[in-house]
Amino acid sequence: MLFLDYSPKLNTTEIDIFHYISKNSSKVCFMTIRELSEEMHIGQTSIWRFCKKFECEGYSDFRFKLRQYVKEKKKRAISEAIDETALISFLHQTTEEFIGNRIQEASKELIDKEIIIFLGWGASKIIADYGAYYFSSIFNFSLSVANPLANPISNISGETAKKVGIIAMSMSGESPKVIRNLEYFTDLGTTIVSITNSDKNSISNISDVNIPIYVSIEMNLTADITSHVPAIFLIEKLAKNIAILQKSS
Known part of the structure; x- marks a missing residue:
């Protein structure tokens, strides 16, 4: 009071x-x-x-x-106010060659995959859930897995792993749980695409393609309140780009 x-x-x-x-x-x-x-x-x-x-x-x-x-x-x-200028700046970045090329690279890596698995933790897990729903609606069968190591999907064969694409979501790019799961899929030779806040972090380093967001990190005391709007936008743009490539092939 x-x-x-x-x-x-x-x-x-x-x-x-x-x-x-x-x-x-x-x-x-x-x-x-x-x-x-x-x-x-x-x-x-x-x-x-x-x-x-x-x-x-x-x-x-x-x-x-x-x-x-x-x-x-x-x-x-x-x-706590929303920084519209930061979001507008991000949208401009997506039209530039650097981000456009990363989206194109990621699309080519995922276009032939039969299953897309989204990985995320914390707030990024919620975005991963949305990504799985959106990809299933537009591109191909997708699912969000909280912990592949404790899930039967971790028993897939090396041959099946080549038909799987991973999309990892993490703003910091340093989520220990996501990294541990990605290392398992790396050993299987699974294609990994990541969406992180920059292209210089642990998750981007073990990814085949990384799409950086480059937005300012916002904290409220100890809570991370960084906007996830850019991540959602990239998921939708990536799914639609893959769908366009499929129709043109």
Whole structure:
């Protein structure tokens, strides 16, 4: 509640004060206790008691903490805003020769595969699930496997492995679980295409073709909130490109 990590017990008057301050926090930061009292038609003593319940020595202390709270709230709002310019920049990159060539290379590697397996972990696992659904709808039979090492699919023969294509999803390109699974398929000689944030990481190094995204990594405290819109776009573009190549062949 405001700058507290718990909700103090408030009476009816104090609840009214809280609602007013919550809706007008930026304004209250610069109001004296008398101005707030006159604005709300509530006694200064009631406001002082309200401040005490928020672990403040008085109104001045409360107003100081409120200013800090408003400042931090604005910072979070800025960091959580979607950066449309970054997404527009990415879309421009996909029209450039470098990314276009990588998509073309990946398409040629996957066009003759009978099965496409998507690998991912964490948020990338969700994108991998979507990729399997999208590829199955447009290109060929596809599935998303969380852990091939614990799945019967890990028992496929070397001959069958050549008919399988892997698409690995990982923003960092350093996911230990994805790397461990890719190493298994590498030993079988399976074609590996990866979509990562750059082309300089462990997953890109063990891939036959890597398609880098190059977007800024965003963190909210310890959580990675980097946009996965570019990864979804590349999946759709890759699937449609393969479908076009199939029709023209």
